[in-house]
Amino acid sequence: MARGQGAALDRKKLMADPIMVTTIVVLITFLTLFILYPLAILLVDSFVGDGGFGFGIFKRIFAMPNFTRAIGNTLKIGFVVGILSALVGLLFAYVEVYVRMNKFVGGLFKVVSMLPVVSPPFVLSLSMIMLFGKAGLVTRFLLGIYDNSVYGYWGIVVVQTLTFFPVCYMMLKGLLKNIDPSLEEAARDMGASRWRVFMDVTLPLLLPGIGNAFLVTFIESIADFANPMIIGGSYDTLATTIYLQITGAYDKAGAAAMAVVLLCITLLMFAVQKYFLEAKTAATLTGKASRARMLIEDKSVKIPLTVFCALGAAFVILMYICVPIGACFPTWGYKFFPLTGKWFGLVFSRYHGFKAFKDSFLLSLIAAPVTALLSMIISYLVVKRKFKAKGFIEAVSMLAMAVPGTVLGVGYIRGFSGGIFHTGFLQGLYGTGLILIIVFVVRSLPTGTRSGISALRQIDKSIEESAYDMGADSFRVFMTVTLPLIKDSFLSGLVTAFVRSITAISAIILLVTPQFLLITVQINEFAEKGSFSLACAFATILIIITYGAVLLMNLFMKYFGTSRKIKED
Amino acid sequence: MEKVKKGVRLEHISKIYQDPKTGKDFYAVKDTSLTIEPGSFVTLLGPSGCGKTTTLRMIAGFESPDEGEIYLGDEPINELTPNKRDTAMVFQSYALLPHYNVFDNVAYGLKLRKVPKDEIRERVMKILDLVELSGMEGRMTNQLSGGQQQRVALARALVIEPSVLLFDEPLSNLDAKLRVTMRTEIRRIQQEVGITAIYVTHDQSEAMALSDNIIIMNKGVVAQMGTPQEIYYHPVNEFVADFIGEANFLRGKLQRLEQGNAVLNVEGSELSVPARENMKPGEEYTLVLRPEAAHLADQGGLPCKVVLSCFMGSYQNYHVMVGNTLVKLEEHNPKNKRIYQVGESCRLVFEPESVHIL
Numbered sequence: 001m002a003r004g005q006g007a008a009l010d011r012k013k014l015m016a017d018p019i020m021v022t023t024i025v026v027l028i029t030f031l032t033l034f035i036l037y038p039l040a041i042l043l044v045d046s047f048v049g050d051g052g053f054g055f056g057i058f059k060r061i062f063a064m065p066n067f068t069r070a071i072g073n074t075l076k077i078g079f080v081v082g083i084l085s086a087l088v089g090l091l092f093a094y095v096e097v098y099v100r101m102n103k104f105v106g107g108l109f110k111v112v113s114m115l116p117v118v119s120p121p122f123v124l125s126l127s128m129i130m131l132f133g134k135a136g137l138v139t140r141f142l143l144g145i146y147d148n149s150v151y152g153y154w155g156i157v158v159v160q161t162l163t164f165f166p167v168c169y170m171m172l173k174g175l176l177k178n179i180d181p182s183l184e185e186a187a188r189d190m191g192a193s194r195w196r197v198f199m200d201v202t203l204p205l206l207l208p209g210i211g212n213a214f215l216v217t218f219i220e221s222i223a224d225f226a227n228p229m230i231i232g233g234s235y236d237t238l239a240t241t242i243y244l245q246i247t248g249a250y251d252k253a254g255a256a257a258m259a260v261v262l263l264c265i266t267l268l269m270f271a272v273q274k275y276f277l278e279a280k281t282a283a284t285l286t287g288k289a290s291r292a293r294m295l296i297e298d299k300s301v302k303i304p305l306t307v308f309c310a311l312g313a314a315f316v317i318l319m320y321i322c323v324p325i326g327a328c329f330p331t332w333g334y335k336f337f338p339l340t341g342k343w344f345g346l347v348f349s350r351y352h353g354f355k356a357f358k359d360s361f362l363l364s365l366i367a368a369p370v371t372a373l374l375s376m377i378i379s380y381l382v383v384k385r386k387f388k389a390k391g392f393i394e395a396v397s398m399l400a401m402a403v404p405g406t407v408l409g410v411g412y413i414r415g416f417s418g419g420i421f422h423t424g425f426l427q428g429l430y431g432t433g434l435i436l437i438i439v440f441v442v443r444s445l446p447t448g449t450r451s452g453i454s455a456l457r458q459i460d461k462s463i464e465e466s467a468y469d470m471g472a473d474s475f476r477v478f479m480t481v482t483l484p485l486i487k488d489s490f491l492s493g494l495v496t497a498f499v500r501s502i503t504a505i506s507a508i509i510l511l512v513t514p515q516f517l518l519i520t521v522q523i524n525e526f527a528e529k530g531s532f533s534l535a536c537a538f539a540t541i542l543i544i545i546t547y548g549a550v551l552l553m554n555l556f557m558k559y560f561g562t563s564r565k566i567k568e569d
Numbered sequence: 570m571e572k573v574k575k576g577v578r579l580e581h582i583s584k585i586y587q588d589p590k591t592g593k594d595f596y597a598v599k600d601t602s603l604t605i606e607p608g609s610f611v612t613l614l615g616p617s618g619c620g621k622t623t624t625l626r627m628i629a630g631f632e633s634p635d636e637g638e639i640y641l642g643d644e645p646i647n648e649l650t651p652n653k654r655d656t657a658m659v660f661q662s663y664a665l666l667p668h669y670n671v672f673d674n675v676a677y678g679l680k681l682r683k684v685p686k687d688e689i690r691e692r693v694m695k696i697l698d699l700v701e702l703s704g705m706e707g708r709m710t711n712q713l714s715g716g717q718q719q720r721v722a723l724a725r726a727l728v729i730e731p732s733v734l735l736f737d738e739p740l741s742n743l744d745a746k747l748r749v750t751m752r753t754e755i756r757r758i759q760q761e762v763g764i765t766a767i768y769v770t771h772d773q774s775e776a777m778a779l780s781d782n783i784i785i786m787n788k789g790v791v792a793q794m795g796t797p798q799e800i801y802y803h804p805v806n807e808f809v810a811d812f813i814g815e816a817n818f819l820r821g822k823l824q825r826l827e828q829g830n831a832v833l834n835v836e837g838s839e840l841s842v843p844a845r846e847n848m849k850p851g852e853e854y855t856l857v858l859r860p861e862a863a864h865l866a867d868q869g870g871l872p873c874k875v876v877l878s879c880f881m882g883s884y885q886n887y888h889v890m891v892g893n894t895l896v897k898l899e900e901h902n903p904k905n906k907r908i909y910q911v912g913e914s915c916r917l918v919f920e921p922e923s924v925h926i927l
Contacts, residue, residue, distance in 0.1 A: 002585075003594070003635050004635070005635050006585065006633040006635035008633075009647055010633045013648070013649075016650055017650065460664060462660040462661070463664045465664065466658065466665075467677065468631075469630075469631075469652070469656070469657060470677055470681060471678055472681050473652055476681065480666075
């Protein structure tokens with residue numbers, strides 16, 4: 001059997017569509033140049049040292065005790081944070097889906113799930129230090145403990161757990177909602193207690209999902225740069241070690257090899273998560289809930305669970321609130337009254353606050369629409385079209401999800417500072433705002449693509465086919481049918497990309513040049529120096545910007561989002 | 570429409586797919602040649618997986634044939650993309666653009682063809698009138714019932730005046746009663762417009778009601794092509810006979826031929842039916858007997874025993890054993906007839922002419 005003619009015809013039909021072909025070529029070039037190539041150059045650089053090809057550089061870095069210690073530290077933290085986040089997330093999700101809550105607690109839950117999205121990644125580290133550190137509000141002034149150290153292992157674990165558990169909570173909530181209540185009712189009917197139902201029915205069904213949540217958090221944790229940087233103290237993780245190797249020891253080859261090690265770990269985890277657990281989760285929980293679940297009203301279950309979660313949520317919210325308040329204290333740790341606006345004043349008068357916000361804001365503002373459009377195009381191509389390079393495009397844009405920012409940053413330094421393959425070609429790119437924008441785009445692309453793909457999968461394929469059949473070419477189909485139908489996903493992708501860009505730090509901190517002042521980098525610097533009030537002031541303004549962006553999006557969607565009207569069908 | 574009507578010709582068309590489980594290639598459609606006359610209504614009928622939808626999608630251009638060439642009129646269209654083909658499809662899921670209202674949905678194809686605004690308005694209104702949706706043009710599509718949505722889909726396909734109209738199981742999402750109404754509508758509109766139509770379905774009564782010609786497909790190949798009558802009364806094999814309507818199969822050895830009649834031994838009894846060509850004494854033949862063509866009586870015909878007798882309203886449903894063969898039959902208008910009970914022995918009677926020899 002020869003499928004040659006069909007394939008040849010498909011190719012011819014594709015070529016008859018120049019816009020489509022150009023788009024694909026541009027996409028492939030972009031993905032290759034800015035995702036694959038920087039990773040490839042890391043591999044090349046770590047194998048090809050001064051002495052030619054070999055394992056020399058790897059031997060050298062594995063002989064460094066602080067590097068091997070960092071690997072151990074990173075894995076240990078990832079593991080513990082993964083488990084804690086999954087468990088806390090499960091508890092919150094269970095309470096939300098199964099227990100009748102009052103409106104206030106429900107509101108707390110919503111805020112908790114929202115906060116990590118709109119805040120910069122290291123806010124919790126700041127407030128942790130300010131509340132529980134040596135001069136902490138709680139430790140010193142409430143409890144009178146003068147030598148409490150939050151720096152190090154436990155600091156990172158607590159902060160990362162608090163940062164990442166809302167992600168697990170959202171994931172598991174979605175899965176729990178998909179469990180058909182009649183399964184559990186059947187078990188109850190046969191005489192199982194609520195606890196037995198949970199252990200025998202709910203938990204086994206959810207197990208792959210919990211594994212999934214664990215791994216996602218694990219990857220996030222080992223890729224996290226900002227928290228270990230601020231609260232890690234002398235407890236180094238891979239991300240911070242790589243950063244110090246490049247900025248402190250100027251050992252670029254060593255840093256490249258370390259980045260390869262970190263990349264291998266995250267890729268492995270990502271592969272397990274993607275191909276093993278994700279498929280399993282989908283397989284066990286395909287059913288739609290046939291009708292509403294009977295919520296638990298039993299007071300002996302309801303009260304302790306709700307109170308516990310409400311307190312937890314309140315604590316998390318308090319941690320976040322601590323940041324704007326901290327920015328208003330005259331001197332953190334010594335003088336709390338009267339509240340003052342002087343730090344905000346200083347941000348703008350002495351510390352180039354205006355330029356920092358302008359730079360961050362502008363770069364993110366350019367990156368956001370590019371990311372959103374790009375991810376919608378990729379989703380459209382991946383879900384709706386068939387062509388040879390489709391697998392490549394999907395794989396590479398998903399691969400970016402598994403690449404820690406620090407790794408990408410080192411890759412860009414190695415890949416672009418001397419031009420492509422150190423030849424000087426495209427050397428002008430390095431150090432410009434453009435490369436920062438590209439990093440923003442690459443870092444947010446996977447999230448956007450993922451949401452685009454899931455939005456498009458819900459749309460019947462024949463709707464686009466019908467437009468195509470009526471005489472529209474691919475470009476027209478995309479503009480008049482696809483994009484309007486996934487408007488909501490596009491808008492939220494836009495805002496997510498903006499928020500992620502303006503709060504990004506891990507890759508950016510390696511690439512930013514003095515001509516650009518970025519807020520996150522400023523916050524990091526002031527936190528490092530111990531000027532927490534200034535860091536808080538910067539962070540507060542940043543949170544206001546991001547929260548404003550999210551509010552704007554919700555407003556926009558309410559009035560202009562057509563997709564909702566369609567979904568109500 | 571002053572347009573020249575065009576037919577469709579498939580020449581040795583094959584489509585190969587990969588089985589997602591085993592990874593092996595298989596023919597979804599194999600070496601299929603068809604000629605569809607201009608202005609005729611042709612149905613592709615077959616069980617799921619027979620290749621009918623794949624054939625239709627190859628004509629529309631969504632799939633590319635691995636072998637052979639497709640012609641629209643006299644023009645080969647293999648290399649044309651769906652948007653360049655002069656065909657319009659009505660989809661199973663209607664596939665209306667959910668963010669447009671009825672008018673904009675129907676006008677979409679005309680706008681793409683840059684038809685002037687006034688003309689668009691005129692043509693859309695005329696078509697909406699034809700599908701009896703006048704006054705609905707401002708509605709969003711999700712405010713319409715399933716039947717109305719399908720009319721919009723039909724209007725949208727008709728308004729661009731394609732050479733060929735393609736239907737991909739358009740009625741299978743509707744309830745039974747509406748299906749019957751809509752199929753008469755589709756036939757009426759097709760006749761009024763005089764367009765060539767190719768219709769895919771797995772519902773044989775739909776195929777019967779609609780078509781000038783029915784093409785029965787099985788496992789990627791055409792099993793039979795003909796008018797509904799030809800296919801019903803003269804099926805070429807057991808698959809076709811069984812797929813179209815209900816069929817009983819009686820097997821018998823040919824004893825002798827006499828005066829144009831074939832005398833066969835069926836379950837121990839002699840049966841004389843009109844012979845077909847090329848029959849040889851001594852060979853086994855299969856006889857097709859439709860349930861409505863036979864009835865039960867006290868004498869004549871073949872001896873049988875009743876194993877099921879069930880009142881169905883308009884008819885009495887019987888299952889009888891003729892020797893070792895189960896025969897199902899329908900005795901229509903049973904009110905004043907003698908009803909045979911389970912266990913009774915009687916005779917299975919039918920006209921020799923109503924039997925078809927495979």
